[in-house]
Amino acid sequence: DAMVIQNPRYQVTQFGKPVTLSCSQTLNHNVMYWYQQKSSQAPKLLFHYYDKDFNNEADTPDNFQSRRPNTSFCFLDIRSPGLGDAAMYLCATSGGLAGALIRQETQYFGPGTRLLVL
Amino acid sequence: KQEVTQIPAALSVPEGENLVLNCSFTDSAIYNLQWFRQDPGKGLTSLLLIQSSQREQTSGRLNASLDKSSGRSTLYIAASQPGDSATYLCAVNPMDTGRRALTFGSGTRLQVQP
Numbered sequence: 372d373a374m375v376i377q378n379p380r381y382q383v384t385q386f387g388k389p390v391t392l393s394c395s396q397t398l399n400h401n402v403m404y405w406y407q408q409k410s411s412q413a414p415k416l417l418f419h420y421y422d423k424d425f426n427n428e429a430d431t432p433d434n435f436q437s438r439r440p441n442t443s444f445c446f447l448d449i450r451s452p453g454l455g456d457a458a459m460y461l462c463a464t465s466g467g468l469a470g471a472l473i474r475q476e477t478q479y480f481g482p483g484t485r486l487l488v489l
Numbered sequence: 490k491q492e493v494t495q496i497p498a499a500l501s502v503p504e505g506e507n508l509v510l511n512c513s514f515t516d517s518a519i520y521n522l523q524w525f526r527q528d529p530g531k532g533l534t535s536l537l538l539i540q541s542s543q544r545e546q547t548s549g550r551l552n553a554s555l556d557k558s559s560g561r562s563t564l565y566i567a568a569s570q571p572g573d574s575a576t577y578l579c580a581v582n583p584m585d586t587g588r589r590a591l592t593f594g595s596g597t598r599l600q601v602q603p
Contacts, residue, residue, distance in 0.1 A: 377532075404590065413493070413578070413593035414533070428590070461532055477523065478591060480533035 374398050375481035377462050383487045384452050392447040392484045394462030403445040404478065405437060406461040414461055420445060452488045459483045491516045491583045495594035502569055503602050510564040510597045512579035517557050520582040523591065524553050524564050527576045536577075537564070569601045 376395045384390040394403065401422050406414035418427045420439045434456070439445045449456055461483045465476040492515045502508050512522070521540045525533040537546045537553040539562070545554040552565040562579055576598045580591035 375532075411595065413595045414591075415593075416590040419590060459530075463533075477535050477538045479535065480525070482532040483530075485530065 375462060375464055375479050377460075377481040377484050379484060380482060381485050381487070383489060384449075385489050386453065387451045390449050390452055390486070392449075392460050392462075392486070394445045394447070394481055395443050396462075396464045396479075396481075397443070398464055398466075398479065399442060400464035400466050400479075401442070402465045403439060404463040404465075405435075405445070405447050406463065408459040408461055408483075410458075417447070449486075452486070454488050457486055457488045459485050491519075491581060491592045493579060493581055493592050493594035495577075495579060495597050497597060498595065499598040499600075501600040501602060504569060504571060506569050506601075508566050508569055508599075510566070510577050510579075510599070512562040512564070512594055514560045514562075514581045514592075516583060517560050518584040519557065520584060522553075522555055522562050523580050523582070524551075524562075525578045525580065527578060527596065529575075533578065566599075569599075571601045571603045574599055574601050 374397050378393045404419040405417045407417055408414040416428050417431045417435055418437050434450050436448045462481040463478045465478045494513045496511050519541055523538045524536045526536055527533050539546045539555040541557055550567040555562045576596040578593055578596040580593040
């Protein structure tokens with residue numbers, strides 16, 4: 372009954388080798404988020420999609436990009452991973468109801484993908 | 490800029506004890522506040538969501554309160570159990586224009602000793 376699915380759960384990549392993380396959802400939610408969480412730190416938003424509208428956080432490095440080909444799937448691409456990019460990457464969704472109700476919604480998180488950069 | 494602080498950073502209690510986790514935020518202009526649980530190496534599980542117009546929410550042994558004017562929330566766990574051991578994160582949904590993201594605290598790592 373998983374609602375937000377992330378694959379793979381663990382990803383090992385080499386320094387500078389592009390890597391893609393995947394997120395899918397069965398909730399038919401309009402909004403999908405990607406967060407980065409480093410050890411013992413708070414999750415930090417990288418970007419989010421409201422439907423097809425992409426919203427990048429001001430301090431998200433250019434090395435991070437995202438794609439959302441349809442409602443169900445969202446990808447996080449790291450073009451040239453550095454050692455500092457090793458972290459847990461969390462995908463979340465929310466319903467995205469029209470108007471002010473958007474901000475009253477619960478966010479649902481996936482299990483995360485732990486990225487290791489060698 | 491909204492900042493969220495959680496105190497204490499870590500807490501160890503014997504089984505059966507009632508406990509309170511604290512969360513404070515610097516900007517009271519929020520839509521809601523959410524408490525999450527995170528098990529080691531896992532994603533986040535939503536526990537309770539309190540709207541800005543509400544004072545508290547309850548789910549089983551959990552009770553979360555919100556005092557928006559003072560920028561504080563507490564998560565009360567009654568009769569703690571070893572299975573409650575996890576990191577508890579609070580997050581606020583700020584009223585920044587065009588932004589839907591949550592601002593998280595760094596969490597309180599709870600260990601309940603059997």
